[in-house]
Amino acid sequence: MVALTVEAPAAYVAAGQRIDIEKVSHQFELEGEPLPVLDEVGFSVEPGSFVALLGPSGCGKSTLLRLLAGLDHPTEGALKVDGTVVGDPDPSRILVFQDPTLFPWRTVWDNVALGLEAQGILKSSRHRVDKAIELVGLGGFDKAYPHQLSGGMAQRVALARALVNEPRLLLLDEPLGKLDSLTRLTMQTELVKLWQEAGLTAVLVTHDVEEALFLTQRVLIFGPRPARIVADITVDLPYPRHRGDPRLAELRREALGHLGLAATW
Amino acid sequence: MSSIETVASIPLPLRGRGKTASAAPCSGGPALQRITPVSSAGHGIPRWARRLSGPLLLVAAWHLASITGVLPGEVLAGPSTVLSSAAKLIATGELQEAMLVSLRRALTGLAIGGSIGITLAIVAGLFRLGEDLVDAPMQMMRTVPNVALIPLLIIWFGIGEAPKIALIALGTAFPLYLNVYAGIRNVDSTLVEAGRTLGLSRAAMIRHVVLPGALPSALVGLRYSLGIAWLALVFGEQINATAGIGYLMANAREFFQTDVIVVCLVVYAFLGLAVDFTVRTLERIFLAWRPAFSGA
């Protein structure tokens, strides 16, 4: 459904993964009391699509991404990626955290290279590191340490560190949350480009309704904790999109309505 | 220079900074002044020279007190006497030999104590079982002042080289243990999770995330350890030493040679400085990635 004009670079041609989430419930323990966070959440994501998760703060969006990444395991239900139940974390599906979480003792290049180094294939694939850094527009900053980068640059390094592994599922937890609005707009456009070029499945968690609608093909809206899906909006607009598109405004009203904010708009 | 910097942070009065202040627009509100970042303010004198001037002043005052008789030689020999006896001791080779013996003692003790401390810290830091077995006893034992162990060490090891080295080893093991353990346990858990999402194996995680993350803390531990190694050396060398700086000192005490005692003190101090310099260099090399505060 996406009109692609950008040619995929040879390095990133892996196809996206399919996600099936089946009646997943999850709860934490808080001061001895069980804290239900996800309540029978179920949905599927087609391979290669770009989906946004939207919902009130603390409803369980990050938790769901962590479950998908394999960092935690659900109390009930099953998460399947390409038909297989999610086990331990795997570089084929990478979570990009809200904070860049770069390794401060590694340079930009070494941060990006760590995944390949761990797989023992760095020697033969150094060009992939260079390419990933180039892709996020940080060529020339190879030798910089994380403390020498701006917030937006650090976030881009985190993105490169994920992309270099050629993930087939990219889980983005408010990757643009802390950026200033200008950098944010630029990065939004770049994210769409990256997704198109890499041909992967991407799941984006965000607070920002416009961001969700502008970037993705489908917006899942969660209710307050414990989260269940209250709406599933298809964004039927081709890329590249225009922020002023009246259809986006319409969809935004709809989304805000589901979030209980209709009165203010 | 430094007084100007102080002025620069006070916005209102001009206080003789006419040039910069008048160049700034000051219609109405407080006059804007250019604040020079401290690090870029050239001091003219190189940093090492500034660091050296403090000690030099101290020595000058000491010299003055000696030649004016304020400080009699029996209480404390003056710098010139100290220098000449140092020259004598060097000429006979006594001092070098004593230094070598002391240095070897300190380093042997540190090597033994350090390896024990670091190994235990890694075991306790990385494994739950290790923590349960190692940490409680270590926390208990560290409260015993290690100088208080000297009598026990003498009973166990006699009065030769062994109790001296054991004392140093004991003293150095604890700071390294505590800091490396804390360093491992305080490694940012989000970095560990980032490592997990990148598919790092347990060994790779330890090598690439946990140990580098614990390094700053480990170097702090090393610094403490070296400080204690020195202290333990001085105490240890009081135990019937037959060689080393402590022996030289004990001998000098017998004959009221305050000059030799001062030479020994200076040697202790210099060895301490050298060790401190080594740690600083290690920090500069291994912690180059840190946005460290380098001082004004």
Ligand SMILES: Nc1ncnc2c1ncn2[C@@H]1O[C@H](COP(=O)(O)OP(=O)(O)OP(=O)(O)O)[C@@H](O)[C@H]1O
């Ligand atoms: N490790 C944990 N232990 C206990 N409770 C937790 C833990 N992690 C998350 N929670 C709780 O789970 C709920 C959902 O957290 P989560 O981080 O998934 O929210 P979120 O939807 O991502 O919120 P936000 O949009 O603010 O990031 C919160 O109420 C939080 O307190």
Ligand SMILES: [Mg+2]
């Ligand atoms: Mg979150």
